[in-house]
Amino acid sequence: MAREYIARDPRTGERIGAKPKGTRKGIGIAALYPDSGPWQRLEPDEILPLANGESGKVEILADGKRWLLGRIDAIKALSRVPEKDAEHAYDTLVDALEDDYPDVRIAALKTLPSFSLRRQGILFHCLSDRLQDDEDSVREEAMTCLKKVAPLFPSGCEEILRRELRDSRKDHRGNAFEALKLASRDWPEVGCLHLDELIREEEDDLRIRGSLILRTIASKGGAEAWDLIGWSLQDEEVRVRRNASKTLTILADVEPRVAVILVESSIGEDDRQIRGSVIKALKKLDIQSPRVVQMILKGAADRDIEMRRACIGQISIILSGQELREAAGDLLKGEKDPSLRRRLKSLAMDPDFEGTEQEKNQKLAAADYVPMDDDLEDTPTHLAKGEDDKRPSGRLGSEEGK
Numbered sequence: 001m002a003r004e005y006i007a008r009d010p011r012t013g014e015r016i017g018a019k020p021k022g023t024r025k026g027i028g029i030a031a032l033y034p035d036s037g038p039w040q041r042l043e044p045d046e047i048l049p050l051a052n053g054e055s056g057k058v059e060i061l062a063d064g065k066r067w068l069l070g071r072i073d074a075i076k077a078l079s080r081v082p083e084k085d086a087e088h089a090y091d092t093l094v095d096a097l098e099d100d101y102p103d104v105r106i107a108a109l110k111t112l113p114s115f116s117l118r119r120q121g122i123l124f125h126c127l128s129d130r131l132q133d134d135e136d137s138v139r140e141e142a143m144t145c146l147k148k149v150a151p152l153f154p155s156g157c158e159e160i161l162r163r164e165l166r167d168s169r170k171d172h173r174g175n176a177f178e179a180l181k182l183a184s185r186d187w188p189e190v191g192c193l194h195l196d197e198l199i200r201e202e203e204d205d206l207r208i209r210g211s212l213i214l215r216t217i218a219s220k221g222g223a224e225a226w227d228l229i230g231w232s233l234q235d236e237e238v239r240v241r242r243n244a245s246k247t248l249t250i251l252a253d254v255e256p257r258v259a260v261i262l263v264e265s266s267i268g269e270d271d272r273q274i275r276g277s278v279i280k281a282l283k284k285l286d287i288q289s290p291r292v293v294q295m296i297l298k299g300a301a302d303r304d305i306e307m308r309r310a311c312i313g314q315i316s317i318i319l320s321g322q323e324l325r326e327a328a329g330d331l332l333k334g335e336k337d338p339s340l341r342r343r344l345k346s347l348a349m350d351p352d353f354e355g356t357e358q359e360k361n362q363k364l365a366a367a368d369y370v371p372m373d374d375d376l377e378d379t380p381t382h383l384a385k386g387e388d389d390k391r392p393s394g395r396l397g398s399e400e401g402k
Contacts, residue, residue, distance in 0.1 A: 029114075032152075034114075038062045039074070042058065044081055048078075050073070051089075076111055079118070089115070093108055093115055096111075097127075102138050109130060109142055124160065130142040131146065143172065147178060150180070158190075161179060162194070165209075188216070191213050192217055194210070195213060198210035199228060204240075211240045214243060230261075241269070245266060248278065248280070267295060282311070287314065293318045297318075313343075315327060315331075315347070328347035329348040
C-alpha cells in the first residue's frame with residue numbers, strides 16, 4: 001500500500017502546515033515531568049552545577065523537613081533551566097543517559113519526555129539504547145518513557161517502535177503496542193503506517209496485537225484504515241478477524257457505505273463472535289439501501305439462529321404490505337424454531353383478516369348467486385324482440401303481412 005510522507009516539525013511532532021493541536025487527553029504537560037518531589041525546590045541557577053557534579057549537595061527545606069539534594073535531583077530538574085542554558089542542559093542530559101550508574105540513567109529517562117519539548121537532538125537515539133540496557137530497572141523506565149514520547153513525537157519514535165513491536169521479549173512487545181495505540185489516537189496515519197506492515201507478518205501474535213489497534217484508527221484513518229480492516233477480516237487467524245469485526249459498528253456510524261461492503265463480505269462467517277459483530281453492525285445500517293435489504297432477507301434464512309432472529313426482527317421495518325406477507329410466508333416454510341415461526345406467522349397475516357393468505361381466502365364473503373341455463377326455463381323473462389322473433393305481436397301487422 002502506498003503511503004504519503006508526512007513532514008513534521010521536529011520540535012513538536014506536529015504536521016507541518018497544520019494548525020497546532022492541543023496536548024492529547026491523558027498526557028498533559030505535567031505527566032511528562034518526573035514525579036513531584038523536593039527536586040522542584042531547586043533554584044534555576046543551582047540545577048546545572050549540581051547536575052554536572054560541579055557543586056556539592058544543596059540543602060533545602062520542604063514540607064517541614066530538611067533535604068539534601070544531589071546530582072539525581074538536579075537531573076530531574078533539567079527541564080526547568082532558563083532558555084539561555086538549554087543547550088548546556090541538553091548536553092548534560094545526554095551525558096546522564098549514557099552514565100555508568102543505573103540510577104543516573106533512570107533519572108535522565110524521567111526527564112527526557114519534558115525536555116524533548118525544548119530540544120530533541122539525539123535524545124530518541126539515547127532512548128533506543130536504553131531500551132536495550134543491561135539493567136532491568138533502566139529498561140523498565142525506558143519503556144515508560146517511550147509511552148510518553150511516542151504520542152508527541154511519532155516520527156522521532158518510528159524506528160524505535162518498529163523494532164520494539166517485533167521484540168521477542170513479551171514485556172517490550174506489549175509496551176510497544178500500547179505506545180502505538182496511544183500514538184494512533186491523535187495520529188491515525190501512524191497507526192496505519194505500522195499496521196500496514198504488521199498485518200503482512202507471518203507471526204500470528206503480531207497480526208493479532210496489531211488488529212487490536214484497528215478500532216483506534218477506524219473512524220479517522222480514512223481509506224487506508226478501511227483497507228486494513230478489510231484485509232484483516234480476511235485473515236486466516238480467527239482472532240485477527242474477530243478484532244477487525246469489532247470496527248464494523250464504528251464504520252456503520254462514520255462511513256456507512258464502507259460498512260455495507262465489509263458487513264456483506266463477513267455475513268457468512270462461521271465464527272460466533274464475528275457473526276455477533278456483524279449483526280450489531282447490520283442493525284445500524286441504512287435500511288433504505290437495496291443492498292442492505294437483500295442482506296437482511298438473506299440473513300433471515302441463515303443457518304445461524306441468532307442471525308435469523310436479528311434479520312427477521314428487521315424485515316417488518318424494511319418491507320410492508322403484500323411484500324412483507326409474501327416474504328414472511330416464504331421464510332415460514334423453512335423455519336423450524338417455534339418462536340421464529342410464531343413471529344413469521346404473525347407477519348404473514350393480513351391486518352384486515354386473521355390468518356395466513358390461504359385462511360384469509362377461505363373467509364372471503366360468498367359471491368352473489370348466478371343462475372345456470374337450466375334454471376332459466378322456469379324464470380319469466382321480458383326480452384326485446386329481434387328480427388327473427390316470430391311470436392305474434394299485439395300490434396297490427398305491416399303491409400307485407402296483410
